[in-house]
Amino acid sequence: MNIKSGRGSAQLRVSDPDAAARLGADVQAEAKRKRERKQPGREGALLTLKQAADLLDVSVATLRRYVDEGSLRYIDMTRHGSVRRRMKFDRQDLENFKARRSRIETARCPSNAKARPTISSTSKSEVYDFAALRDQRASTKRKP
Structure with missing residues (x-):
């Protein structure tokens, strides 16, 4: 055999x-x-960097940034003495990441919106017509 x-x-x-x-x-x-x-479709299979990025619908660079900032877990497959980091991803970790990142935006109720405060005092300042003052100064004769 x-x-x-x-x-x-x-x-x-x-x-x-x-x-x-x-x-x-x-x-x-x-x-x-x-x-x-x-096979990436199998339950429990580890996904490569590209497969994980495709699953999250992001670029490989964005996925690496998530890993670097600590938002996304990965499995270190780097061999001893190797310089390059080899990462694999568990499908459940990716699903948990998506669940943590998902948000629901609700519309605010218009009746709960803060209204501007009303001011009860009135202004006592005078209004000046600067154009008229300028014209008046221009019309007076200058002293020789």
Whole structure:
């Protein structure tokens, strides 16, 4: 029986045909589980940065900003010694983020609006006609 892995292949000799069939079924089941783990639609699957940004309908830069400011949780998948940060996102964390960010705006009742205060005092100032004063000064003769 030949077993192929991602980095090469190995040969395994099994004398019992039933054991070989069970082993082959186990290998196929494990491969299927790995494929399902990578599918973003599956419940519990971790989402990449791009998939999470698409789910929230924002850009990748905006998603990174949410992470940097601490608004959004992520799972650190960075390997030891790696410089670049690898982030994965849980679908439930994204749903919680959307729930925290959602708001309902209600219209204000016009009767509850604050009215301007009424002033009971009257002004005692005089009104000057500056244009008339200017014309009066212009019409008088200047002293030589």
